Amino acid sequence: DTGVSQNPRHKITKRGQNVTFRCDPISEHNRLYWYRQTLGQGPEFLTYFQNEAQLEKSRLLSDRFSAERPKGSFSTLEIQRTEQGDSAMYLCASSLRETNPYNEQFFGPGTRLTVL
Amino acid sequence: AQTVTQSQPEMSVQEAETVTLSCTYDTSESDYYLFWYKQPPSRQMILVIRQEAYKQQNATENRFSVNFQKAAKSFSLKISDSQLGDAAMYFCAYRSSVYNQGGKLIFGQGTELSVKP
Numbered sequence: 001d002t003g004v005s006q007n008p009r010h011k012i013t014k015r016g017q018n019v020t021f022r023c024d025p026i027s028e029h030n031r032l033y034w035y036r037q038t039l040g041q042g043p044e045f046l047t048y049f050q051n052e053a054q055l056e057k058s059r060l061l062s063d064r065f066s067a068e069r070p071k072g073s074f075s076t077l078e079i080q081r082t083e084q085g086d087s088a089m090y091l092c093a094s095s096l097r098e099t100n101p102y103n104e105q106f107f108g109p110g111t112r113l114t115v116l
Numbered sequence: 117a118q119t120v121t122q123s124q125p126e127m128s129v130q131e132a133e134t135v136t137l138s139c140t141y142d143t144s145e146s147d148y149y150l151f152w153y154k155q156p157p158s159r160q161m162i163l164v165i166r167q168e169a170y171k172q173q174n175a176t177e178n179r180f181s182v183n184f185q186k187a188a189k190s191f192s193l194k195i196s197d198s199q200l201g202d203a204a205m206y207f208c209a210y211r212s213s214v215y216n217q218g219g220k221l222i223f224g225q226g227t228e229l230s231v232k233p
Contacts, residue, residue: 003160
């Protein structure tokens with residue numbers, strides 16, 4: 001499978017618990033993006049990595065959120081002390097900047113988080 | 117800051133007919149990229165068509181075409197010969213061409229398209 005994969009696909013947690021999501025990008029892609037999509041809305045940018053460096057974080061990414069991309073491969077997004085407002089679909093996308101001026105992003109299937 | 121607006125939350129089209137989805141955006145940049153993404157129910161988002169702002173010719177991909185009006189900041193999607201498989205949420209997205217913007221996409225709210233047999 002050469003597409004972007006995300007795990008888990010669904011996560012139900014209780015308020016106050018920590019959760020971690022994983023994204024595996026297309027293997028040669030050097031850019032990796034995280035977006036959040038709430039019901040009936042378009043995705044909103046959270047953060048992005050170029051290789052292992054996290055180059056931009058949205059103001060949506062509160063201090064309870066942290067993302068990593070060790071060795072420039074897979075990425076994890078952790079949410080600490082989850083709140084009901086964190087319930088959303090978390091999308092990961094990857095791209096290869098150098099050969100693609102459009103920076104076309106390929107999306108994963110997303111992780112749907114429900115906070116009870 | 118750039119914004120993208122899709123004013124049609126829902127649209128419906130008869131199979132084999134043509135439908136146009138609207139998108140407007142706001143930016144002070146002169147060069148940028150515009151995209152239409154399709155998100156089928158419970159499936160991942162895929163790119164439908166893309167346009168670079170400095171290219172005046174409207175992009176076309178098979179049954180999908182755009183009407184790009186740079187001065188009006190409008191970027192509509194036309195789907196010809198609609199098929200049942202076209203039913204999905206469609207998102208218009210903007211990307212800055214400025215390198216330090218990192219290539220993040222700014223999405224509209226989406227238009228849910230239903231196709232009637």
